[in-house]
Amino acid sequence: MGVGAALLFSMLSIAAARAECRSNLIAPAFTLDVVTPPVTYKLNEATETLSARARENGTALGRGSRLLGLTVNQYDLRIEVAFHRTNDSCAVFESATIAAAPEIEVLADRRFKAGSCQQRAIIDHENEHVRVFREAIAYYEPAMEDTLRRAKLPSALPIGPSSDPESAYAAMIHHILAPVLDAVLARTKAANNLIDTPQHYSAVFRRCDSWD
Numbered sequence: 633m634g635v636g637a638a639l640l641f642s643m644l645s646i647a648a649a650r651a652e653c654r655s656n657l658i659a660p661a662f663t664l665d666v667v668t669p670p671v672t673y674k675l676n677e678a679t680e681t682l683s684a685r686a687r688e689n690g691t692a693l694g695r696g697s698r699l700l701g702l703t704v705n706q707y708d709l710r711i712e713v714a715f716h717r718t719n720d721s722c723a724v725f726e727s728a729t730i731a732a733a734p735e736i737e738v739l740a741d742r743r744f745k746a747g748s749c750q751q752r753a754i755i756d757h758e759n760e761h762v763r764v765f766r767e768a769i770a771y772y773e774p775a776m777e778d779t780l781r782r783a784k785l786p787s788a789l790p791i792g793p794s795s796d797p798e799s800a801y802a803a804m805i806h807h808i809l810a811p812v813l814d815a816v817l818a819r820t821k822a823a824n825n826l827i828d829t830p831q832h833y834s835a836v837f838r839r840c841d842s843w844d
Contacts, residue, residue, distance in 0.1 A: 653722035653791075657784040661727040662805075664780060666773045668766055669733050675751065676742040685739060700741045700843075701754035703761035705820070707769060707813060708733045711802040723797035724788045728805055732776065734765040749840035757827070757836050764823040768816045776812050783808045 682699045685691075689704055710733075714726040738758045744750040785804055789797050837843060 653718075653788050655786040655788040658725070658787045659781065659783065660725050660785050660787075662780040662783075663727070663729045664773070664777050665729075665731050666769055666776075667731055667733045669735060671762055672737045673740075673755075674737060675740040675746065675755075677739045679741060679743075682739055682741060700744075700750075701758045702739045703758045703765070704737045704739070705761075705765040706735045707816065708735050709806060709809065709813070711805050713798045713801040713805075715797050715801065717791070718788075721790055721792075722788050723791050723795070725785060725801060728801065730776075730780070730805065730809075732769055732773075734769055736762055736765055738762065750843060753836050753839040757832075760827050761824055764820055764827070768819040768823070771819065772812055772816045775815070776809060779809060779812055780805075 679699065682702050685704060686699060686702055691702060691704075708731075710731045712729045714728070715723045716726060717723050738755065738761075740751060740754045740758070744754065783805070785801065789795070789800055791797055
């Protein structure tokens, strides 16, 4: 079979698969769960590490070079899709389970011993950021649920030998939720800006006698 004939055969095969896999837009079944995993505390970090992590995450360095603590968060969206194959060319959507979670790390300068006034002050400040990240995703949980209820997805997808229907549906769901996740990030930014102020930093430093 020549190259031209092989290409034509492939195109005809795809067309046949699409014809066999008739699809319409549906409002599929979703389960959403916003979970709160435990925070990871790393309290023995070098100043250079704190500064590097802050730059990586676009976080303001606060009081010049005296960055003593940092909270890093990433919202994790885990999507599991259930589907079945009607034949070798069609995957039919059944349901999706979505778990949204803030994955939070709190880092603190290793110069301050465990249990010291300075370390407690740093952790208390960073825990305010932890509450912000957790509150924002919980606040938007109803909006996420509403967005998913109104979503429309193809009831079936044509597939081939190398197709991954689960990843394809998961990408669609992630795209549907993207505007809500943007709103979550905007809420965290606004709330964190209210915490990271000169007045707030001054209150933290006043808690302890020495920060050398």
